[in-house]
Amino acid sequence: MPSADTLLKPREAAAELGLSYPTIKQWILSGKLSSVKTPGGHHLIPRSALAPLLKATPKPRETRERFRQVSGRNQLIGKIVEVKISGLLAKVVLSIGDQRITSIITADAAREMQLRKGQTAAALMKSTEVMITRV
Numbered sequence: 152m153p154s155a156d157t158l159l160k161p162r163e164a165a166a167e168l169g170l171s172y173p174t175i176k177q178w179i180l181s182g183k184l185s186s187v188k189t190p191g192g193h194h195l196i197p198r199s200a201l202a203p204l205l206k207a208t209p210k211p212r213e214t215r216e217r218f219r220q221v222s223g224r225n226q227l228i229g230k231i232v233e234v235k236i237s238g239l240l241a242k243v244v245l246s247i248g249d250q251r252i253t254s255i256i257t258a259d260a261a262r263e264m265q266l267r268k269g270q271t272a273a274a275l276m277k278s279t280e281v282m283i284t285r286v
Contacts, residue, residue, distance in 0.1 A: 158187060158195035168204055169265045225276040227252065234266045241266070245274050 159167070164184075165175040178184035179194050184204070186194040229247035241261035245252045252274045266272065 157198045159198055159201075161186075161194055161196065164196040164201060166262060167201055169262045171259060171262065225278075227274045227276075228271065229274070231266060231268055231270045231272050234261060234268060236261055243272070245272055247274070 161175045161179065162172050165172045168175070175184065175196075176194075179186045179196070184196060185200045186196045188194060227245070227247045229245040229252070231243060232246045232251065233242065233244035235242045236258045239258055241256050241258045243254045243256060243261060243266055245254070254274060
C-alpha cells in the first residue's frame with residue numbers, strides 16, 4: 152500500500168483522481184491543490200493532498216443490472232487486461248472467456264471512469280449491422 156507521504160508527478164495525480172493533466176496544473180497554479188517544487192521548478196503532489204479530492208469508487212458488480220439504464224442490450228462482461236493511454240486516446244482490452252475485445256475510447260473517458268487492469272467492465276455494442284464470418 153502506498154504511503155500517504157509519497158510525492159506524485161502531476162500526471163500520476165491526475166490519473167489517480169481521474170482528471171486531465173491540464174486540470175491538475177490549473178489546480179496547482181491556483182492553489183487548490185498543494186504541491187512541492189523541485190529545484191528544477193517541477194511540481195510534485197503529496198498523496199495526502201489527494202485524499203479530500205478522491206471520490207468513493209463504486210464496487211464493481213458482475214451483473215447487467217446496473218446497465219439497465221442504457222437501451223443497448225448487447226453487453227459482454229469481462230476483466231480489463233490492458234489500459235494504454237496515449238495522447239487523446241486510450242486502448243482498453245477486455246478478456247471475455249477465451250476472447251478479447253479491444254476498444255479505442257478517449258483518454259478523458261478512461262481517466263473519468265478510472266479504468267484499471269483487473270477491474271470488471273462491460274463492452275456495450277451498438278451497431279446497425281453485425282457481420283458473421285465462418286471460421
